[in-house]
Amino acid sequence: MGLGKREHQQSFWVAADKLCNAPRNAFYDRLNQLLDEVKFDEQLEEAVEPYYEKSGRKGIAPGTYFRMIFIGYFEDISSQRGIAWRCADSRSLAKFLGFGPDEATPEHSTLSLTRERLPMEVHRFAFELILKATAENGLLKGKTLGVDATDLEANASLKSIVRKDNGDDWQAYLRKLYFEETGKDNPSDEELRRFDKGRKSKKKVSNDEWESATDPDSRIGKMKDGRFHLKYKAENAVDLETQVIVSAEVYYGNRGDTHTIEDTVNSAKTHLRETCPEKEVQEVVADKGYHSEHVLDVLQNESDLRTYIPEPDRKYQRTWTDKSPQ
Known part of the structure; x- marks a missing residue:
């Protein structure tokens, strides 16, 4: 049995033909x-x-x-x-x-x-x-697209958010609220933390009023694990027969699934048209988060696509008296 070397001196140079x-x-x-x-x-x-x-x-x-x-x-x-x-x-x-x-x-x-x-x-x-390479090698069919999205955590901290109207950061904003409620100026950091933790109003932070100073395009939102963070939304359209990604889009983090699926499907159709015109999207599959009357109407009646989007459970009975049969 060979013994491992405790110390090893590196060679000064090694010829290329000696390398494995x-x-x-x-x-x-x-x-x-x-x-x-x-x-x-x-x-x-x-x-x-x-x-x-x-x-x-x-x-x-x-x-x-x-x-x-x-x-x-x-x-x-x-x-x-x-x-x-x-x-x-x-x-x-x-x-x-x-x-x-x-x-x-x-x-x-x-x-x-x-x-x-x-x-x-x-x-x-x-x-x-x-x-184009996948299409030429028979790896792209383009008939049925599966659409799904996920959250992308922005490379920015919530501590970097500032007011859109005056540029105040969170500490400056709290100091103004503290002065309005207590009449005291120049509170310590500990007093501000206790004040922020105990106040019952104005706890929510709106994207209409706040933005990140380092990443203005990011949006405040809830991640999958329950944390609130600055984020983006990534949405992909995948050829379900071959698993090839046909469209990869990034949206603002506060845009809902029902507001982005149409853009993602249109982007996928554009990519297919420019790379392999003979391919045509005919069906769209998505989860229940994409279900809405507007989405179904646009995809089925305007884009002429068959949709497979389950309807989520509703607490109340739907009313269709003011809806068209189509």
């Missing part, structure tokens, strides 16, 4: 083949050319950037730092990105800078290229 070859990953190898077939890298490099300087240090290639985004999705990694660490740690993923055994993969800061540099139009173009 990265293990093959059939999924990522096949994915690279599909991307090559649709000239993914070439088309992206042409699309992003206006957003890069002609001189200076070369940035990360757009094909490499989007492959790292794919890895985050397939490996279920939500942070850019986690994606960069995973790519640096895995030889097979580095090979998928196009890096040799003696080359370092991009750091998370490079990934963040590239994301800030490229506009939404480039990301949408990359999404359409992927849809």
Whole structure:
């Protein structure tokens, strides 16, 4: 039995031919083949050319950037730092990105800078290229769409909210309320905390009156676990036959399901029309949170789609006397 070394001195250099070859990953190898077939890298490099300087240090290639985004999705990694660490740690993923055994993969800061540099139009173009590749390989049917949404916690704290009318933060707002009710000025932090905890009125925080100073597009809302937080709403339309995402939309966190499903379905139809015109959406499936008379009317009568949306349990009997038969 060999004994483990307690101390190990790293070699100063190692020849590339002495390094072990990265293990093959059939999924990522096949994915690279599909991307090559649709000239993914070439088309992206042409699309992003206006957003890069002609001189200076070369940035990360757009094909490499989007492959790292794919890895985050397939490996279920939500942070850019986690994606960069995973790519640096895995030889097979580095090979998928196009890096040799003696080359370092991009750091998370490079990934963040590239994301800030490229506009939404480039990301949408990359999404359409992927849809085109799936359609050409028989992985996209487009007949039946499943729509569902989830909450995305914003990268901002509730402590950062300010009043829209005067820019006061929460502490300044409490000081004014404290002065109105007690007539005392300059309370201590402890007095403010006791006052805020004990007051019975004006406890609710409205999105009409408050916004985040660091992320104005986020909205205050209740998360799935019951916590109140600044959030967004992500809604996807998925091809139910092949599980391919046809549309991925992000909305304000306080928009309800019945107010966004129409936009998501129309976005999916647009993507299909631009990538594979022969595909046509015919059916939409969603859970009971999407049920409303307006949604059913728009999807069935205006968009000519068959809907499968269950009606939620009602406390009271519905009244249909003022509704049309259709």
